[in-house]
Amino acid sequence: xxxxxxxxxxxxxxxxxxxxxxxxxxxxxxxxxxxxxxxxxxxxxxxxxxxxxxxxxxxxxxxxxxxxxxxxxxxxxxxxxxxxxxxxxxxxxxxxxxxxxxxxxxxxxxxxxxxxxxxxxxxxxxxxxxxxxxxxxxxxxxxxxxxxxxxxxxxxxxxxxxxxxxxxxxxxxxxxxxxxxxxxxxxxxxxxxxxxxxxxxxxxxxxxxxxxxxxxxxxxxxxxxxxxxxxxxxxxxxxxxxxxxxxxxxxxxxxxxxxxxxxxxxxxxxxxxxxxxxxxxxxxxxxxxxxxxxxxxxxxxxxxxxxxxxxxxxxxxxxxxxxxxxxxxxxxxxxxxxxxxxxxxxxxxxxxxxxxxxxxxxxxxxxxxxxxxxxxxxxxxxxxxxxxxxxxxxxxxxxxxxxxxxxxxxxxxxxxxxxxxxxxxxxxxxxxxxxxxxxxxxxxxxxxxxxxxxxxxxxxxxxxxxxxxxxxxxxxxxxxxxxxxxxxxxxxxxxxxxxxxxxxxxxxxxxxxxxxxxxxxxxxxxxxxxxxxxxxxxxxxxxxxxxxxxxxxxxxxxxxx
Numbered sequence: 001x002x003x004x005x006x007x008x009x010x011x012x013x014x015x016x017x018x019x020x021x022x023x024x025x026x027x028x029x030x031x032x033x034x035x036x037x038x039x040x041x042x043x044x045x046x047x048x049x050x051x052x053x054x055x056x057x058x059x060x061x062x063x064x065x066x067x068x069x070x071x072x073x074x075x076x077x078x079x080x081x082x083x084x085x086x087x088x089x090x091x092x093x094x095x096x097x098x099x100x101x102x103x104x105x106x107x108x109x110x111x112x113x114x115x116x117x118x119x120x121x122x123x124x125x126x127x128x129x130x131x132x133x134x135x136x137x138x139x140x141x142x143x144x145x146x147x148x149x150x151x152x153x154x155x156x157x158x159x160x161x162x163x164x165x166x167x168x169x170x171x172x173x174x175x176x177x178x179x180x181x182x183x184x185x186x187x188x189x190x191x192x193x194x195x196x197x198x199x200x201x202x203x204x205x206x207x208x209x210x211x212x213x214x215x216x217x218x219x220x221x222x223x224x225x226x227x228x229x230x231x232x233x234x235x236x237x238x239x240x241x242x243x244x245x246x247x248x249x250x251x252x253x254x255x256x257x258x259x260x261x262x263x264x265x266x267x268x269x270x271x272x273x274x275x276x277x278x279x280x281x282x283x284x285x286x287x288x289x290x291x292x293x294x295x296x297x298x299x300x301x302x303x304x305x306x307x308x309x310x311x312x313x314x315x316x317x318x319x320x321x322x323x324x325x326x327x328x329x330x331x332x333x334x335x336x337x338x339x340x341x342x343x344x345x346x347x348x349x350x351x352x353x354x355x356x357x358x359x360x361x362x363x364x365x366x367x368x369x370x371x372x373x374x375x376x377x378x379x380x381x382x383x384x385x386x387x388x389x390x391x392x393x394x395x396x397x398x399x400x401x402x403x404x405x406x407x408x409x410x411x412x413x414x415x416x417x418x419x420x421x422x423x424x425x426x427x428x429x430x431x432x433x434x435x436x437x438x439x440x441x442x443x444x445x446x447x448x449x450x451x452x453x454x455x456x457x458x459x460x461x462x463x464x465x466x467x468x469x470x471x472x473x474x475x476x477x478x479x480x481x482x483x484x485x486x487x488x489x490x491x492x493x494x495x496x497x498x499x500x501x502x503x504x505x506x507x508x509x510x511x512x513x514x515x516x517x518x519x520x521x522x523x524x525x526x527x528x529x530x531x532x533x534x535x536x537x538x539x540x541x542x543x544x545x546x547x548x549x550x551x552x553x554x555x556x557x558x559x560x561x
Contacts (some may be wrong), residue, residue, distance in 0.1 A: 004212030006047065006230050008237055010294075011040040011092040013061020016080040016114060018297070022147075023269055024254040035082065035244075036297035038062050038114045040089050041239055042096070043230055045212055055098065056105045056213070058228050058239055059087065059126075059296065060117020064088040069115040072151035072339045073113045079148065080114075090121050098124070105188070107215065109241030112153055113137055115296065119157055127162045128190065130217075130224025134164050145222075146267040155431060165226065166191045168203040168217040193217065196229075200285050204229065218243050220276025221269070229291070234333075236291040243279050245269060245297055247305050250284060282475040287313050290343050292336060301554045304328065307335055314343035318380055321373045323545025326552050331544075338541050345534045350527040354385035355492060359535045361392070362399045362496045368505035371542050390487045394475050398488075398496045401472045405508050407464075427460065435463050444474040448490070451514055491522035495532050503536045 009166055017035045020027035038061035045054045063069055064085050066077050079081065090100055099123045107128040119127060137152045193203040196214065203217035211231060218227040221242045228239040246256040256276065258268045270276035287293050287310055298306060307328055311320060328335040346358055357378045364374030382392055415428045432440065436458050446469070455464045458465045474485040475493060486493070494515045501512040519529060 003231055004048070004208065004210035005233050006400070008230055008232055008239075009042040009044075009096060011057070011061075011089050012087050013038050013040040013059070013089045013092065014064075014083070014114070015119065016062060016077075016083045016522050018080070018245070020246075021257055022259050022267075023257045024248060025257040025357040026254070027257065032128060033451045034299075036299050036302075039294065039296050039298060040092070040117075041228075041294075042098070043213060043228070045208060047208075048210075055103050056107055057093075057103050057122075058107050059115045059241065060089050060106060060121075062088070062114050063116070063118045064090075065118070069113060070150070070151065070153050073153070076113065076148040076151065082246050082337075089117055091512050107226070107228065108133070109227065109239075109296065110225045111156065112149060112242070115149070115241070116156060124148075125161070127157045127214075129157070129162065129164050130226040131165045132223030134162075136223055137245055145233070145271055146261055147269070148261075148263055149269070150271075163190055165205070165224075166193065166213065168193045173442060190215075192288045199229070199289060199291070200282065201229070210264075218282075220272050220274075220279045222271055229286075230346070234337045236286075238283065238286050238291045238293050239296075240283055240293055241296045243276070243283055244267075244295055247295070247298070247302055247309060249279060250293075251309060252519075290314055290340060294325055304332070307332055307339075310336070311339050313345060314339055316381070318384070319377050321377065323373060323542070326548035327544050330548050330551060334544065336408070338544070342538050342541065345531050348527075348531065350525065350531045351495075352385070354382055354387050355495075356531070356535060357382035357385060358387065358391065358395050358492070359495060359499045359532050359540070360490075361395050362499040363503050363536045364502060364540055365396055366399050366500040366506065367402050368500070369503065369538065369539060369542075373545065374542065388487060390480050394486050394488050394493075395496055397475045397492055399500055401497075402500050402506065402508075404468055404472065405506075405511060406506075407457050407468075408453050408510065411460065412453055415456045415460075418558065428456065430459065432459065439466055439484075443469050446476050448476070449514070449518060451510075453510060474538045489522075490526050491519055492521060494519035495524060495528065498529060498532050499536050502533050503539055505539065 015035055015037050017033045020032045020034055021030065030541045032338055038059070040061045041058040043056040043058060045056065046052070047054070062083070062085050066074060066083075066085060069077065083234040087095070093099065093103070102125050103122055105128055106119070106122055106125045108130070110130060111133050137154050137156055139152070139154060169188065188207045189205050189209055190207075191205070192460045193205060195202050196204050201214070204214040207213040207215060213231075214229040216229050216238075218225050218241070225241065225243070227241055227243060230237050230239070244250050248256060249256060256268065256270065256273060258266055261267050283293055290310075292310060293306060295302070308320070311317075311324065324335070327338065345351070346353070349356075351359065361375060361378035363369060364371040364378060379392055384388075418424050418428055439458060439462060440450065440454075443454065454465075475488070476490075477484065478486050480487045488496075497515040498512060498519060500506055501515060516529060
């Protein structure tokens, strides 16, 4: 199956203020509050057959007119002030050129007041709710819930247009009919819960059977609580709704808060704290796998912190420098895309973390690049991952041979021109003398290979060739801690050569082909060599890392945007 992709757009749908002691422990101080959005999302799926588009809205946020809530919810709303209700989902959709009638499905993460919006605004949409939501709305299963947030409206959804997801605890039989067909003549899968092993997700619905959108069972917060996992062209995104209300909990800096109600009973924002903890741990695992996590109540600061958290999980906090920081300020979307690109070698790990850092060092320290922040990052990472100083230094010694390519390219061209012009033919055709033969043998012995492009170089200037032989052979023959041949194994030496030869600042094809062949001869796999190319590709990110701080600095000086 070829995986599909979707587009995701965040929709503003009101803000409310949360008492921190109800959500985190310990809180900053008694009475402290945090204003957060109720984020909603437009997910657009295009079918391969017929190129038809399905518009799905995930959650509807805060109701535009709070007087239309039921009386108990209106009372609760007074505890969430200050609050704003505009723009709501309808207005946010209109800004993107869509009307409510263009929405085929509204999927609700759960039926708490700040996620349900005003369903009558969507007179032609199908409403999808998690299993157990109907019982909550009808009041048959909400008696045990505590807290003023646990009130629901029995008449929230029209029966004829509402679909309750099947029970995640019951395995659907093969061939079970799905609930409906949408306007694209496709059959969304609302019934067959299956695991997604690569993400360690136990129960999910592959909505269009193309791997583009999954509804994920995310128990703990409220019966029927459902998350959404989507694959975009830039990577995976997980809409985590109310799985967690504060990223400090996700980072294990805080715990889930609890409080006492007016009857002295213990209350928690999650109806099943143990299950909520399990769901949060699952979300942590997704973040470690490179998935972008978005919670329903992520404010701007939380979203920036989310980007930092994802960076730290994928690349490590020590890799964060001014270039990354400035890029995050200027273009969060490009920052996230860059993190996704940089994290692929780290996740695949065909090379060890230490060797990945040494390959990155070879690219950044090459004479054609000399990117100081990268050099510092890779040296620090290599040392933390167990590299010795001798290993780090040997990468520099190997990378310093790049300059000889001036001769590898220049000498053959010189000889070619001399022959075309009929000049100095005796110097370009004479055989090797005894010294030159000895130098050729020494080179082959010490470096492990010989190439035709060395012939004219040795013939025209044996003195420089001999000096280069000593210079370039040192990593292959020196003794370190009683061992000859340098601290790096021959395969890794050849991969270092591949790294700076393939880099876009050099692109030296003859050397690259030679060193690929040598690396394979020393036991390198195609995947290891490809990972070298991927690491070298990341130097393109340095354009933004160098430019972004300059843009911020000049913008501040000039005072323009």
